[in-house]
Amino acid sequence: MLHASGLPCRVRIYEAVPEIKALGVGINLQSHATRELSALGLEPALRAVSVEPVEQLFFSHHGQFIFREPIGLTAGFASPHFSIHRGELHLILLAAVRERLGPDAILTGHRVVRVDPNETNVTLHFSGPAGVAREPVTADVAVACDGINSTIRQQFYPLEGSPVYHGINMWRGVTRAKPFLGGASATRIGGLQTTNKIVVYPIRNDIDNDGNALINWVAEAVTNIHEPVDWSKAGNLADFYHFYADWTFDWLDVAALIRDADFTLSYPMVDRDPVERWSFGRVTLLGDAAHPMYPRGGNGAAQAIVDARAIATALLAHAEPAAAFAAYEANRLPATSKIVMMNRTAPPDLIIDTVERLTGGQRFANIDDVIDRSELQAISDAYNHTADARKG
Numbered sequence: 001m002l003h004a005s006g007l008p009c010r011v012r013i014y015e016a017v018p019e020i021k022a023l024g025v026g027i028n029l030q031s032h033a034t035r036e037l038s039a040l041g042l043e044p045a046l047r048a049v050s051v052e053p054v055e056q057l058f059f060s061h062h063g064q065f066i067f068r069e070p071i072g073l074t075a076g077f078a079s080p081h082f083s084i085h086r087g088e089l090h091l092i093l094l095a096a097v098r099e100r101l102g103p104d105a106i107l108t109g110h111r112v113v114r115v116d117p118n119e120t121n122v123t124l125h126f127s128g129p130a131g132v133a134r135e136p137v138t139a140d141v142a143v144a145c146d147g148i149n150s151t152i153r154q155q156f157y158p159l160e161g162s163p164v165y166h167g168i169n170m171w172r173g174v175t176r177a178k179p180f181l182g183g184a185s186a187t188r189i190g191g192l193q194t195t196n197k198i199v200v201y202p203i204r205n206d207i208d209n210d211g212n213a214l215i216n217w218v219a220e221a222v223t224n225i226h227e228p229v230d231w232s233k234a235g236n237l238a239d240f241y242h243f244y245a246d247w248t249f250d251w252l253d254v255a256a257l258i259r260d261a262d263f264t265l266s267y268p269m270v271d272r273d274p275v276e277r278w279s280f281g282r283v284t285l286l287g288d289a290a291h292p293m294y295p296r297g298g299n300g301a302a303q304a305i306v307d308a309r310a311i312a313t314a315l316l317a318h319a320e321p322a323a324a325f326a327a328y329e330a331n332r333l334p335a336t337s338k339i340v341m342m343n344r345t346a347p348p349d350l351i352i353d354t355v356e357r358l359t360g361g362q363r364f365a366n367i368d369d370v371i372d373r374s375e376l377q378a379i380s381d382a383y384n385h386t387a388d389a390r391k392g
């Protein structure tokens with residue numbers, strides 16, 4: 001974003017891990033995220049390795065249809081919605097950064113441990129992979145995008161403590177299986193009111209000569225299992241498979257999907273309360289370091305991408321970096337704080353949770369007898385309005 005803005009600057013990215021690898025499972029890039037990535041010219045590369053879903057479908061844990069919402073271009077947005085493997089997304093971004101900023105722009109094995117901003121610059125202190133201190137670096141500005149366990153956020157908020165956990169865990173996986181529902185639908189199934197929930201969507205179609213797809217899933221359950229906040233923590237099938245063992249619908253075999261995954265990851269549902277300030281002179285926070293949110297609306301990465309554009313725009317508009325970061329914060333902090341709170345109280349899952357509550361988890365004969373469609377539409381509209389999803 002900084003490069004594309006035309007701002008005359010030299011950008012360096014300091015990454016803690018010693019080696020960058022394509023890890024993780026699937027991620028949804030909503031239209032407000034692809035709008036920004038398309039402006040960087042990345043749309044063809046993203047499209048080549050992703051699925052472009054046309055709709056999001058909501059089902060009960062009996063597999064009964066509840067609600068349909070068009071997404072991406074189908075919903076009239078200017079930019080598509082892509083469902084993609086997180087590793088593929090990272091590799092596309094990595095290649096673009098190296099091509100545009102130069103092969104030396106990313107320095108791995110640099111874990112930032114402290115920043116010291118003053119009136120004229122900021123000094124960054126690092127440790128290497130073995131914990132040995134590295135040479136400090138001086139820069140005009142520093143943007144802390146070091147995730148939910150951000151060291152820099154902790155420096156400015158030393159008493160904040162760990163991310164907030166409310167007793168829900170998530171298990172994630174990717175499974176090679178035959179496409180379901182035509183291969184272009186993202187689905188939310190179940191609900192935490194009476195049972196469990198799972199989000200299922202394809203991230204790549206036609207992966208072999210046998211018509212298989214890569215299908216991503218995220219299973220959620222209320223549990224006393226308390227996992228560390230670590231992207232790479234392996235999941236244990238015995239902890240959650242039993243919740244879904246009889247979820248076999250005529251349109252999708254959820255149980256088989258979970259059983260057949262190459263591997264599973266386990267991650268707690270955590271966020272942090274919004275803070276009043278992200279910017280401290282020549283240092284500011286971005287992405288999960290600034291506004292970690294429950295992953296309930298497919299929005300954390302999208303908002304980080306929007307932040308990046310906002311920072312570039314602010315730095316271009318203000319000669320004084322501290323003024324630029326203050327402007328960025330004024331633009332983005334109130335908007336993302338609303339999403340953090342809405343992801344807790346009224347995320348898109350409220351649609352399935354509401355129906356489960358009204359039915360007590362029982363089968364229904366006709367969804368229109370359970371709830372008026374306009375009420376479900378209102379939940380969807382309220383979330384999309386807050387999350388910027390309708391402005392793409």
Ligand SMILES: Cc1cc2nc3c(=O)[nH]c(=O)nc-3n(C[C@H](O)[C@H](O)[C@H](O)COP(=O)(O)OP(=O)(O)OC[C@H]3O[C@@H](n4cnc5c(N)ncnc54)[C@H](O)[C@@H]3O)c2cc1C
Pocket residue numbers: 014015016017026027028029030110111112113145146147148149150151170172218267286287288289295297298299300301302303304
């Ligand atoms: C189950 C789940 C599903 C999700 N699905 C979606 C989705 O569909 N759509 C969506 O938009 N969002 C989704 N999210 C949210 C999204 O993953 C995050 O919001 C996003 O990864 C935040 O990006 P980030 O760059 O701020 O932080 P991160 O992705 O956490 O990246 C932080 C980086 O900083 C590095 N780092 C950490 N500490 C240091 C340090 N001290 N020094 C140097 N480097 C450091 C890390 O190694 C890492 O590379 C989901 C999250 C979860 C848990």
